[in-house]
Amino acid sequence: MKMTHPDCGRRLAGKYELLALAGEGGMAEVFRAQTCGAAGFTRPVAVKRILPHLTDNDEFVRMFVEEARVVSELSHPNVVQIHDFDQDEDGAYFLVMEWVEGLSLLDWSEAHRGAGVLTPWPLVAAIGIEVLKALGAAHERRSQDGAHHPIYHRDVTPQNILLGVGGVVKLADFGLARAMDRARMTAPDVVKGKLSYLSPELTRGGEASAQTDIFGLGIVLWETLTGRKLFDGSGPLQVLEAVKAAEVPPLDGFRLDLPRTLEDVIKTALAAEPEQRYASTRKMVRALSNLLRMTPEPTSAEVLGKTVKRSQERLAESRPSEMRESTQMLELGALEAVKPATPPPIPSDATAIPLTQKKS
Numbered sequence: 001m002k003m004t005h006p007d008c009g010r011r012l013a014g015k016y017e018l019l020a021l022a023g024e025g026g027m028a029e030v031f032r033a034q035t036c037g038a039a040g041f042t043r044p045v046a047v048k049r050i051l052p053h054l055t056d057n058d059e060f061v062r063m064f065v066e067e068a069r070v071v072s073e074l075s076h077p078n079v080v081q082i083h084d085f086d087q088d089e090d091g092a093y094f095l096v097m098e099w100v101e102g103l104s105l106l107d108w109s110e111a112h113r114g115a116g117v118l119t120p121w122p123l124v125a126a127i128g129i130e131v132l133k134a135l136g137a138a139h140e141r142r143s144q145d146g147a148h149h150p151i152y153h154r155d156v157t158p159q160n161i162l163l164g165v166g167g168v169v170k171l172a173d174f175g176l177a178r179a180m181d182r183a184r185m186t187a188p189d190v191v192k193g194k195l196s197y198l199s200p201e202l203t204r205g206g207e208a209s210a211q212t213d214i215f216g217l218g219i220v221l222w223e224t225l226t227g228r229k230l231f232d233g234s235g236p237l238q239v240l241e242a243v244k245a246a247e248v249p250p251l252d253g254f255r256l257d258l259p260r261t262l263e264d265v266i267k268t269a270l271a272a273e274p275e276q277r278y279a280s281t282r283k284m285v286r287a288l289s290n291l292l293r294m295t296p297e298p299t300s301a302e303v304l305g306k307t308v309k310r311s312q313e314r315l316a317e318s319r320p321s322e323m324r325e326s327t328q329m330l331e332l333g334a335l336e337a338v339k340p341a342t343p344p345p346i347p348s349d350a351t352a353i354p355l356t357q358k359k360s
């Protein structure tokens with residue numbers, strides 16, 4: 001695991017100073033960084049630098065820039081804002097985004113699982129609502145002439161949902177999956193983990209739609225509630241087969257505290273046929289909001305923020321050697337910097353998490 005990256009301390013395009021490696025995905029490395037302006041002005045940002053083998057792929061870079069340009073126009077509190085796109089002195093392309101101080105939904109789930117506690121379902125539903133608001137804004141996007149030009153995310157994964165320490169929920173990486181797709185990057189180029197968040201229609205070569213993203217969110221919610229992978233397999237083909245079959249084990253086989261309605265909402269989102277899913281993100285928001293109105297459990301940003309901080313502490317406790325190596329980073333409050341570059345996968349054959357709550 002790379003705690004300190006050789007490029008830390010380096011300044012890209014004379015303006016963005018890399019501070020720590022925050023994570024690495026299938027197409028890029030993400031750094032916690034800061035913009036350096038006049039009179040010592042600094043601002044935290046995330047720098048996402050495209051991996052060298054993709055930088056050499058002209059078609060991918062062209063599509064990436066095009067998608068990033070469209071997405072940078074999308075301004076919504078639940079969407080990670082894109083600030084800039086540039087090239088460093090070595091020719092590597094990078095995106096500059098808003099920095100979200102906190103952790104990914106995957107790490108939040110991992111922290112709960114590691115501590116042997118269930119993820120609180122009202123918060124999972126509340127996170128779902130925030131992600132749906134981000135998706136809704138993109139699905140309802142209109143160009144300047146007023147014409148409907150939706151953007152579909154197509155990569156709604158627990159890694160792309162960021163939870164801030166203040167309780168904000170932000171969806172990252174809009175449009176990037178489409179760039180991969182339009183550059184005709186084939187299955188071997190796409191990391192296996194990504195395949196498990198595809199929808200059945202995409203595995204059949206169908207078009208993306210609002211329902212594709214709703215399906216992706218359905219997978220994320222199912223996995224966040226169970227601590228397991230929904231669609232898995234020994235290789236890419238097996239994963240694709242699992243997605244295509246869209247068989248969803250009932251949630252009450254994993255925990256008994258979930259209201260029936262929540263199970264129904266997730267089942268609707270995960271219907272094999274797009275027409276059987278929610279017709280829009282708004283409809284799904286309504287269903288989840290109605291459900292939350294029935295529970296006394298608070299789901300405010302303050303409550304979520306507390307669980308984010310608690311999860312950071314839990315992860316730090318479970319990764320003590322990483323903590324020692326990164327004392328300097330911790331002083332900067334950059335807990336994101338101490339997590340492994342590739343989060344450990346959720347084993348598909350893990351034993352059930354002990355139930356700590358009774359059926360409501």
Ligand SMILES: Nc1ncnc2c1ncn2[C@@H]1O[C@H](COP(=O)(O)OP(=O)(O)OP(=O)(O)O)[C@@H](O)[C@H]1O
Nearest residue numbers: 022023024025026027028030046098099100104159
């Ligand atoms: N804007 C951001 N603010 C804070 N942390 C971020 C930000 N963007 C990404 N990260 C962190 O960096 C990690 C790596 O992100 P990256 O997008 O490169 O990989 P990924 O989401 O796992 O896969 P993919 O390449 O499909 O997007 C994320 O899991 C997240 O924890």
Ligand SMILES: [Mg+2]
Nearest residue numbers: 025159160173
């Ligand atoms: Mg990502």
